[in-house]
Amino acid sequence: MAIDNIKANSRIKKLELLLKQVDKIHLREASTILNVSEMTIRRDLASTNSMSLLGGYIVNDAKNSYFLLEQQDKNVVEKMEVGKLASSLIEDGDVIFFDCGTTIASLASQISNKVKFTAICCSINTFMILQEKINCNIILCGGHYSRDNSLVTSIQNYSILDFVCTTKAFIATSGVDKQQGLTCFRFSEAQVKQKAMAKAQKKILIFDHTKFKQVHPAYIGRLDDFDLIVCNKPIPEEFGIPSERIWKR
Structure with a gap:
């Protein structure tokens, strides 16, 4: 497996772990946590079926029905x-x-x-x-x-x-x-x-x-x-x- 693919899979895994803690995370916050550009994360999301980008927020596809702004963890x-x-x-x-x-x-x-x-x-x-x-x-x-x-x-x-x-x-x-x-x-x-x-x-x-x-x-x-x-x-x-x-x- 190419190094770029290994790094992408590692980032996806970390995002999935984050979304077990909170219902969603803003793309900008994810970029800061993973220390990569927002565009890189967008490409990562395009390669997986487990997460989506909705209104600037990364959400778990299995929890889309529970996507409420008032549930946002701001910290x-x-x-x-x-x-x-x-x-x-x-x-x-x-x-x-x-x-x-x-x-x-x-x-x-x-x-x-x-x-x-x-x-x-x-x-x-x-x-x-x-x-x-x-x-x-x-x-x-x-x-x-x-x-x-x-x-x-x-x-x-x-x-x-x-x-x-x-x-x-x-x-x-x-x-x-x-x-x-x-x-x-x-x-x-x-x-x-x-x-x-x-x-x-x-x-x-x-x-x-x-x-x-x-x-x-x-x-x-x-x-x-x-x-x-x-x-x-x-x-x-x-x-x-x-x-x-x-x-x-």
Whole structure:
């Protein structure tokens, strides 16, 4: 196979992984993520039947009926930047808890296929990405499935998280505020995050800069609760986070 075809197939695969996380992605954002011209991506799309270009957006053909502008994820580029940084923290032999959310899915999509690790997965979206990683052993959290955030929560008094000691836990947050701490939209989601944090040897918080000064109903914890923080932009000095706890590669 020609080198150009190999590169095109690699780009198509990455776009397909992105569209498992969001319903659509703007052509301009895809060009930035893949570091190629918009015309190159147009040529790639012309060679596949799995995706189409509609109104400037790349969509999965199987999901065209669900193509709604109000479902747009406006921070795809930022989340991919965070995911790329966080993925470099994953090592052979790790046992990792993956939280729910599109930032976590962005992380999962950028893990090298060469890394051998075990994933504790509570999100269907992230599971669909991780199951394509040939060296990833997956343990699924069982229970009730929420369509709103693809989260699976236990319906019993205990969960898989009670029995697994993880080397790392990647936790996402929807809000980062100096006074109110870290928050998300749902209390059931916050409870899963807190339990995962309690069992992990190393707690890693990941979020993009748009979460600063956002406050939501469910409390997760504070920045000080985490061993490492991964963000696509510097943490404001007002939060008082030591530089050694901010991950930079």
